[in-house]
Amino acid sequence: MLLTIAGSSCSGKTTAAWAACADMQRLVVHDFDEIGVPSDADRQWRQRSTEAWLSRVLRYQADGVDVVLTGQSPLGEVLACPSATRLEAIAACLLDVDDEFRESRLEERDPGKWDPDAKRSFMAWARWNRGHAGDPGHQPEAIMPGWQEMRWERWSDWTGADPRWAVEIVDTTGRGVQRSAADVRRWVRTARSQFARGHLGLAGD
Template structure:
């Protein structure tokens, strides 16, 4: 299955993912940008790369290994990739921090790189992530407009916030020790794996059908 840690920059996704990878077996950990980010990378590039990582998850799946992937692609982008329905399961966790902490981390990580306008863009992207996680109807054009032509947005654009398949776990790590955050991500990943095995995972094989994979999804 694909376990995705998403969110805007400087939320701590990569640190958490690699720490969890040291604890759990049959789990590969990768960062979305580890192959490099080209100059001028845009939304369509992110969509194509998201599909590439979904295909990588399928390769791991064939070997009985799950992929824990960090990156900024939200749930809606993952579900719209051409190969997403082939995954046995999909689960997404939004790793978030306060605006103040994000700004502080941006300054420490890339001193002098980002001007006020750029920092504001990171904060707006973080705010959009929060609302997208709650409701698929929140400004979908942010990821859909000028997108890669192979993206299948119709799979979820008709869903409402109460659709049982629209699940993004929210993890706010502001003022929280890293060790505690790692524990929480480990617990989340373990719960998603257990849910897949027991047939309770909302985004298990068949989710893209008219009513999803399960009829008894409240159990």
């Protein structure tokens, strides 16, 4: 199964995922950016690259291995990728942090790199992700139409009340890595258990 952890930059996704899951059996952790990010990356690039990652997840799936994938791709993009329906199961999590902490982390990680406009873009993407996590109908134009191979019709008529649209939210604001990692670990264990018992919304057909 795929356990996808999304969030705007400096939410703490990769750090928390590795701390939470590095010792779990039959599970690997990958960061989306391992494939490299071109300077002109846009939503179409992100969507094509998400499909490439799903193809890789399918190879792990064939070996009985689950994948935790951290990155920028929200649930709606994952579900719309051509290969999404070939996955045995999908579980989604949003790692978030408030704007003040995000800006502080950006400056700590990349001193002087981001101008005010870039920082505002990170904050806006974070706000959009919060809305998307609760409601698939929240400003879909932020990710659509995008790459022509995407299958938006798979979920475009869903509402936030649909049991398939379940996004766990972990807020890392003012919290140490271990506390955030504990929440991620609990989410991973719960999702895997629900899948094993046939109770996961995004599983099977």
